[in-house]
Amino acid sequence: MPEPVGAHRPLFVTGAVLGEGPDAAVPVHYGAPLREQRRLLDRRAVVDLGQLELLEVRGTDARTWMTTITSQVLAGTPVGSSASLAVLSPQGRVEHLASSVVLEEEALLLILDAGARAGLRRYLEMMRFAARVELIDRDDLRVLGALAPAAEVLPGLGLPDPVAVWAEPWPQVAPGGVAYGPDPEDPVGAVLTVLDAAALRGLPWAGEQLAGMSSWEALRIADHRARAAREIDERTIPHELDLLRTAVHTAKGCYRGQETVAKVLNLGQPPRRLVMLHLDGSQDLPVGVGGEVRLGGADGKAVGTVTSSALHADLGPIALAVVRRAVPLDAPLSVGVAVADSSGEDRVTWVDAAQEPIVVARDHGERPATAKL
Incomplete structure (x- = not known):
């Protein structure tokens, strides 16, 4: 090494x-x-x-x-x-x-x-x-x-x-x-x-x-x-x-x-929010930092980017991503992974991902007492 x-x-x-x-x-x-x-x-x-x-x-x-x-x-x-x-x-x-x-x-x-x-x-x-x-x-x-x-x-x-x-x-x-x-x-x-x-x-x-x-x-x-x-x-x-x-x-x-x-x-x-993604591990494809996040599958709208990813001993493949605020908290997402085909050319395969919310919309009906303008 x-x-x-x-x-x-x-x-x-x-x-x-x-x-x-x-x-x-x-x-x-x-x-x-x-x-x-x-x-x-x-x-x-x-x-x-x-x-x-x-x-x-x-x-x-x-x-x-x-x-x-x-x-x-x-x-x-x-x-x-x-x-x-x-x-x-x-x-x-x-x-x-x-x-x-x-x-x-x-x-x-x-x-x-x-x-x-x-x-x-x-x-x-x-x-x-x-x-x-x-x-x-x-x-x-x-x-x-x-x-x-x-x-x-x-x-x-x-x-x-x-x-x-x-x-x-x-x-x-x-x-x-x-x-x-x-x-x-x-x-x-x-x-x-x-x-x-x-x-x-x-x-x-x-x-x-x-x-x-x-x-x-x-x-x-x-x-x-x-x-x-x-x-x-x-x-x-x-x-x-x-x-x-x-x-x-x-x-x-x-x-x-x-x-x-x-x-x-x-x-x-x-305008954006951090989310944790539980990734589908059945395809055994490592999701890398910078992977595009889409709403739904390959034909869905691009809504964010993977910022960190890892394999957790209990949770399996997980990641953090920053996505648009308007993405519903329970919406299924997909993450793009570049995979080389038989000719050596990269193609994008899409891995399913479920959200675990980290940042959510605040209810402004009750403002935090510590916040000051």
């Missing part, structure tokens, strides 16, 4: 198959994806999330400053507390999405998807003005994902003390948040443990202690959790992905994009 160089080399490479796109630096699996997923569910394995990027915001004004320029309240929260946050455009579109942990009274650690740090850092530097803050790239750290803190999952490995542990009680609505749909069935959540990268590399890793990204993505999709590198595009507003549940505080002071958040929440509906 060709091995990436530098800080993002996999922790364990025996049997590893590298991923693609934003996950190209870490294994998608180690040879037994479903067994790995079972170990992850049983809290006996962790996932190497070395592709994630970390940015520390440190200084006297760090938390108050981040509160004013993001969608979340970070000032006054306890040391060690976790949150999700977004940076929105003036039109309310999602430009950046991050997980944050309060390291100290004057320091935050932001955990970002692969390739996202440079853009967020540029924005923060532009907005710094006279704020007493410092931005520090933390390439000396690495993230492990699991369903509990990594030291609890692998107590005998000799893991170093964590620099930070991020966890939020998903799908519980955070303070100031608003749910845009039903809770997922049997959610498992996610815990990100941030540790010293050099110390991790020196440990005696074994294959049964690790699960690949295919396992992590399957659990994320089943939990209805949007990911920056997959679900967000240039048109996304938070309501479409149920980000108001945890990443947007609707009762805080002014921040960029607040007007769109409040108007759509109080008066309108988002």
Whole structure:
């Protein structure tokens, strides 16, 4: 297996198959994806999330400053507390999405998807003005994902003390948040443990202690959790992905994009909505990211795009897709899959899909008390 160089080399490479796109630096699996997923569910394995990027915001004004320029309240929260946050455009579109942990009274650690740090850092530097803050790239750290803190999952490995542990009680609505749909069935959540990268590399890793990204993505999709590198595009507003549940505080002071958040929440509906798809597995055709979603079969109307897909150990093939708001919640859908025919030419085969609603239309007869215009 060709091995990436530098800080993002996999922790364990025996049997590893590298991923693609934003996950190209870490294994998608180690040879037994479903067994790995079972170990992850049983809290006996962790996932190497070395592709994630970390940015520390440190200084006297760090938390108050981040509160004013993001969608979340970070000032006054306890040391060690976790949150999700977004940076929105003036039109309310999602430009950046991050997980944050309060390291100290004057320091935050932001955990970002692969390739996202440079853009967020540029924005923060532009907005710094006279704020007493410092931005520090933390390439000396690495993230492990699991369903509990990594030291609890692998107590005998000799893991170093964590620099930070991020966890939020998903799908519980955070303070100031608003749910845009039903809770997922049997959610498992996610815990990100941030540790010293050099110390991790020196440990005696074994294959049964690790699960690949295919396992992590399957659990994320089943939990209805949007990911920056997959679900967000240039048109996304938070309501479409149920980000108001945890990443947007609707009762805080002014921040960029607040007007769109409040108007759509109080008066309108988002133009698109996130949905989970249960895919017909009888054709044994892997549905890829970017697959077209149609209402009905091959002759139906194009209504959306697959953003994430995975094989779940219990649910079978599942996916997330962003579809038009007007698509009925119970309508049968189909997803296009490119398949090479006998001549080597690609043809599109259509896979049936049933919807599991994530974002639904809000009843504006009773407006949330926290929403402000």
